[in-house]
Amino acid sequence: MQPDSSSRFLMANADIRGYMLQLNKTYADSLSATDYPRPIRILLGEFLAAAALLSETIKFKGRLLLQVKGLEKITLLAAEASSERSLRCVARFQDLTDDDAPDFEALLGTGTLVVTIEPEQGERYQSLVPLTAPSLAQCLEFYFGQSDQLGTQIMLHSDGETATGFLLQQLPAQLETDDAKRSDHWQHFSILAATLTQAEQIALPEATLLKRLFVEDVVELFPPKAHRFACTCSRERMANALIALGEAELQSLLAEQPELTLNCEFCGAQYALDGEAIAAEARGDRPAH
Ligand SMILES: [Zn+2]
CATH class of the missing domain: 3.90.1280.10 (HSP33 redox switch-like)
Incomplete structure (x- = not known):
């Protein structure tokens, strides 16, 4: 897919939407201020992709921050996305080198993710997500499952240079109100989506990717939106x-x-x-x- 962009898509015959995202230069620029060891670079890539995807799913003007604090080796890990699609991130760490594994559970498993949504107008609000699942994506699925009862599937990949994200989400009943059929739709699409690999997501144009994943289904694809690194400091x-x-x-x-x-x-x-x-x-x- 197009680097440094996200694309929204909508199933024509099911109440399900999705977003796919790929960050390259944005990811490199976001890390350029600090010489981070490999495990931190990888975790920050996932956090950046997650912040960008989450901010796409909510209608707001302002910023969304994902933050974990106070762990043994990682004292701070944070990524921020604005509604204008600018991203930035930061980490503080100790006793970590390039040779350490980017093991989510070992490094962050005892922590709590704080999701802060700070609208330009009005109150900011925070949600706490225990990081007890084996990956950030699974922890965020749990977060969505708790808050709105609609199915959400998230896939995040980052290798230090490219970060990708894919999100599939049930919408409130509109085209289909029968619960059993809604559940069948969700099963169908989420099983197919789970077969996507990062290599495919990087290599294939958005429309081809959707056609290959959802071969029998009609999917409406919207034009890509550009994401970039920008800092709001002054x-x-x-x-x-x-x-x-x-x-x-x-x-x-x-x-x-x-x-x-x-x-x-x-x-x-x-x-x-x-x-x-x-x-x-x-x-x-x-x-x-
Ligand atoms: Zn700055």
Whole structure:
């Protein structure tokens, strides 16, 4: 399929929709700020693909964040997607090298995924997903199963260079209201979808892929949407984060480092901040003219 894009599709004769996604440059750009070891690169690829797919399934304007924190070797793993289809990610880790296996269960299995949806207008909301299944995709299927009772099938693959995602989801009854027939439809399509390999998804054009998977079915395919890496950091946001520390902590930080230089962990951008001006702002002083 087309790199750095996602495509939506809809079954013509069943209440089922789907999305397929492939990230290449977006994935590389999202990792470029930090020299991550292979297991982290692979997990971040899955997280990026998952964030992008999930944000496609919900109608909103804002950002969606997937985040796991506080584990033994991975202290932070996060990927963010915006409704404008920009993506970014970050990880903090220890004792991991290229030689370690990207083992989801071993590295993240005791954690909880926090899914945050932050609309531009209105309240943000969070869901907690225990990472007890053997893969991120299965954990997210459980999350969907809990929240809306509609079947969801998710496949995620990442090899450090290409990240792909495929999502199939039941829609509320519209074309078919009989429960048994709805269930038959779901069985039919989800069994076929499960045969898709990452190699096929990368190699085949979207329309060919759908024809090959769902050979007897009519599927409507929508034009691809482009995804890209972009960071939302700014000098102002960095300054606000410092001010949010509170005056006491800010003062002790300034005593150590009068010239504050902060790096954005997502993109590597460096911000040299005027510590005195920020301290004055934190005290509520008016800016000097
Ligand atoms: Zn940034």
